[in-house]
Amino acid sequence: MGTIGITRRGFGAALGAAAGVVLLDTRLTPAAAEARVAAGLPRDVLQLNSNENPYGPSAAAREAMTRSQEVAARYPDYQEDEVRSALARFHGVAPEQVLLGCGSGDILRMADGAFLAPDRKVVVAEPTFEAVLAYNRVTRAQPVKVPLDASFRHDLPRMAAACDGATGLVYVCNPNNPTGTIVTGEALAAFLGRVPPSVTVLLDEAYHHFVENPGYRTGFELLAAHPNLIVVRTFSKIYGLAGMRLGYAVAAADKIEALERYASFSNTNAAVLAAGLASLADPDLVPRMKRRMNDARRWLTGQLTADGHRFIPSEANFIMIDTGRDVAPLIEAFKAKKILVGRRFPSMPTWLRVSVGTPAEMAAFVAALRDIVPVPAAA
Numbered sequence: 001m002g003t004i005g006i007t008r009r010g011f012g013a014a015l016g017a018a019a020g021v022v023l024l025d026t027r028l029t030p031a032a033a034e035a036r037v038a039a040g041l042p043r044d045v046l047q048l049n050s051n052e053n054p055y056g057p058s059a060a061a062r063e064a065m066t067r068s069q070e071v072a073a074r075y076p077d078y079q080e081d082e083v084r085s086a087l088a089r090f091h092g093v094a095p096e097q098v099l100l101g102c103g104s105g106d107i108l109r110m111a112d113g114a115f116l117a118p119d120r121k122v123v124v125a126e127p128t129f130e131a132v133l134a135y136n137r138v139t140r141a142q143p144v145k146v147p148l149d150a151s152f153r154h155d156l157p158r159m160a161a162a163c164d165g166a167t168g169l170v171y172v173c174n175p176n177n178p179t180g181t182i183v184t185g186e187a188l189a190a191f192l193g194r195v196p197p198s199v200t201v202l203l204d205e206a207y208h209h210f211v212e213n214p215g216y217r218t219g220f221e222l223l224a225a226h227p228n229l230i231v232v233r234t235f236s237k238i239y240g241l242a243g244m245r246l247g248y249a250v251a252a253a254d255k256i257e258a259l260e261r262y263a264s265f266s267n268t269n270a271a272v273l274a275a276g277l278a279s280l281a282d283p284d285l286v287p288r289m290k291r292r293m294n295d296a297r298r299w300l301t302g303q304l305t306a307d308g309h310r311f312i313p314s315e316a317n318f319i320m321i322d323t324g325r326d327v328a329p330l331i332e333a334f335k336a337k338k339i340l341v342g343r344r345f346p347s348m349p350t351w352l353r354v355s356v357g358t359p360a361e362m363a364a365f366v367a368a369l370r371d372i373v374p375v376p377a378a379a
Ligand SMILES: Cc1ncc(COP(=O)(O)O)c(C=O)c1O
Pocket: 050, 051, 102, 103, 104, 105, 106, 129, 173, 177, 204, 206, 207, 233, 234, 235, 236, 242, 245, 246, 247
């Protein structure tokens, strides 16, 4: 309760400040603004478009990256082994069951290479994160898109029914990007029971840290019973390391071997490996960030509800809002106010995806939304 009280007061202050004409000074401290410019980023653009962590890496991860300069001259083989072993211990599997990637998108690319071909099918939800289909422009398997159900969740029974002897891969994003919805552990277990064992199930858990729904289960609980399952994770979201690039897969050793054939040598770097180790070793990092970002999401949904907007309840660090009109010009209108929001998803053309940011960023977003979409779609 205390946390919520403090958070609300924080939001109130941020909202008051952000309501001023010069929004930007309220969003970033001068030091943070200077750091952005030094790093080649615009000083004053709000990046609410890629579901990142606005607070960035932990202090320990930052220190670890700085120290990694000492080993910059060496290939990171030793550190790769170290992180692979640390992740294996973390998840209670053997190191042979872990594979690192240059972000988890790299793992999704490897999966296409390993399990798809022009005479195979790839089953995905519509809409979902696009990487598997984007990389399939090279592998050229036949896409089978299964619309989300009426609650914007993966329609797992229909996805399982769409899998046959020609299916190479089925991709499940849990929570789903862009809708923020989850499938429960029970639904996932039933799905895995129905998918033919010859089909590889790629379970993307990029946003799992944010989930609060008690019905959620990670794929790790199902790995032992389903050798066709690959769980994919990333350090880009709650760990705040999107710019550094580190993701990984956990699966049965033969699936990891199949993926690894498509991996480049040394596909991770010494700095992010050091940051990854430091992040895993910090037990407070995930709960602290989860609380901060989910509190911000709750504040945002409170404002949306009060303003009469229809939105999809989200278990992730982004939220979809129905604007009731084509979202493309609205995205441009936000851009004109120096606020970047998510791209347009063709199967949900009136929905705006906004990432959860700091309290001040959320206040600035709400102020802009009131301006750009003064009349909400019927909730
Ligand atoms: C569901 C999902 N999976 C994977 C990724 C790729 O993340 P990364 O390559 O940074 O690990 C993203 C990025 O937004 C995502 O939304």
